[in-house]
Amino acid sequence: MTLLTDLDDVGRDPRRGGWSRHLGDDAESTLREWFTEQAGRRGLQVETDANLNLWAWWGDPEGPDAVATGSHLDSVPGGGAYDGPLGVASALAAVDALRSRGVVPGRPLAVVVFAEEEGGRFGVPCLGSRLLTGSLDPDRARGLRDPDGVTLAEALTSRGLRPEHLGPEPRRIARLGRFVELHVEQGRNLAPRGEPLAVGSTIVAHGRWRLSFTGRADHAGTTRRADRRDPMVPAAATVLAARATMEAHGDDARATVGRLHPVPGGTNVVASRVDLWLDARGPLPQALVDDVTAAARSAADAEGCTVEVRAESVSDEVTLDPGLADTLATITGAGRLATAAGHDAGVLAAHVPAGMLHVRNPSGVSHAPDEHAEDADVAAGVRALADVLEELCR
Template sequence: MTAEGVTASGLLGELADVGRDRTRGGYSRHVFDPAEQELRDWFVEQAGRRGLDVERDGNGNLWAWWGEPGPGAVVTGSHLDSVPGGGAFDGPLGVVSALSAVDLMRARGTSPSVPLAVTVFAEEEGGRFGIPCLGSRLLTGSLDPATAAGLRDADGVTFAEAAQAGGLDPSRLGADPDRLGRIGRFVELHVEQGRGLIDLGSAVAVGSTVVAHGRWRLTFTGQGNHAGATPMDDRRDPMLPAAETVTSVRRIARAHAGTRATVGRLTPTPGGTNVIASAVDVWLDVRGPAARSMVADVEAAARAAAEEEGCGLAVREESWTGEVVFDSALRDEVSALAGGVPALPTGAGHDAAVLAAHVPAAMLYVRNPTGVSHAPEEFAEDSDVDAGAEALATVLEGLCR
């Protein structure tokens, strides 16, 4: 039990009914939507119970401070949003574990000698506006604020409009060097997105690397028309080259060692059952050392398919993060403080990976026995959740001395 009388697994249980997706299963919690806002309100209330001073920056990130904000701070936290139909652990586990770690430190009689903050980053998954780690990218200046402001969700709402509805001033979006400069070291706890810890027989690991990864949008354009009145030989149907491209992705990825590629979203316009589409958007997620080379091969195949159907093709890179190698000194220190836990690479992106280009950053992973993530079957045992919070508290104690 913590000083608040609730374990990390208990805190996570308090969120179990927020944002349930009755259609997809799992959870759909997207930045500034009612479910994510409810989680934000819960976080602010929980931080207040612990005497932490909460502030929201111009990019929608939340910061709960133990001690006076200032340079050299140790910061921990994660995000509260999810992918569509995601699991219960991805994001919130890192937030509840950070709050639990504060309780555990107090229960042990520990008080940080440097400022300590628990943070919640906005739109980590990109589930609403398409670009992952939006809050941390804006904070660090790696994303142009005008580009972010103009992003649109599936309903045509811009990020600027959603931010304003959420109480932010869109003119304040963008790099925040003063706030970034406060961070001395950053540690993010996350559920493992894979099954490395099952094979290692450990409840907790420290992160070593994040593979290079990016997202691309391929837009096929043709001629919209009537499904029943248009002869087959008179069609310029963009769905055909889109479909050929989707099926080519796995074949091309297999030719690039260590590369993982996914088409998880395809949207026709206008999207009617009895309408030949005028355009089809295909989103491609590619990760690995040969990611850019693989995308070039996919684009070549897509152009050939589009030309055969008399269609056009536009390709846009929506996000890119090169390989991240976490600060080796901090990684080793975190591992030692956590009891000599093993190090793991990951193919999943995180806010810690964005921050790692600017400040020493580290990751802690909690065992996921299913090996499944970004789906309702994502899981962690209560005992492992609580072990992760205990490890995080011990790490923070060491870093805050």
């Protein structure tokens, strides 16, 4: 908890509430410096890979069959204090616990901080782990733009980093034997069960789609209804279509519009373009998207506008390694939990046996300032993670 308290003032967002920490901004850079310093205090050898992920090694970084644990330090805009940082702080605390037990790992152990997991600045989630594993094309990544139009390549260059080095690192992946990510629960499943912890089982299929509506800019006061081609109208219809489609597809479906950007954005201006982002999750997310985009196209045609739909990231359902999940359950005594939230563990799972531990969130609120975990549950999570790492590092 002391480690988490260290981060409390970093990236506070006075406008949104909560915390905003994004790749390349001052808050995220401060957090990276904090992690490097904390790892150094513990005698861990820190390196930054080609994709801006931080690795703190206990043992030989070049050794085979390494065990890795960790999470991320960035946030969504106005996010909570636990999503990401809890996993990193718990990993450092687990190293302390192992040392206090006199444990010397029999294989290399790494604490890792993945870059831009939330995609809060450049739009693609799990950016660092996707680049590391080769599931995101580095040329596409370099061209990603933030809301101010700054490309990832430009952002990295301005901080003295080398965007030309982005890309897959198969040798690093090949050295990993196991990856375990501890994360605060996102949703409210453990509280009704009276359980402080759970072992991850699956990650639901999910993705982000960008819909760009194009019309004609005009004067809000002098343009008659018959003369308008207002892209805000089909954009608004799409927001309502997302809710209706989610309800039509059943309890396991999720369709959300959480971001909408009108251009030029003046109060007394009919917009020329509106960009809208759709987050879809569930057993068949593409079916959700197809229904929403059909409604979007119909509304755009009625207003005399056009709409372009582009997938920004798509992840199929992931089953976390069953053997590792069994090991985690045996060591911790915890039950299983499926999640609809994406994680770096889900990206790594296609290449490395990956598992997750979830720490109870009593309110279920996440991606918001009210996100929470009780101190006792956090402590239980650290003890469980230490037990797991001790066993995996034998």
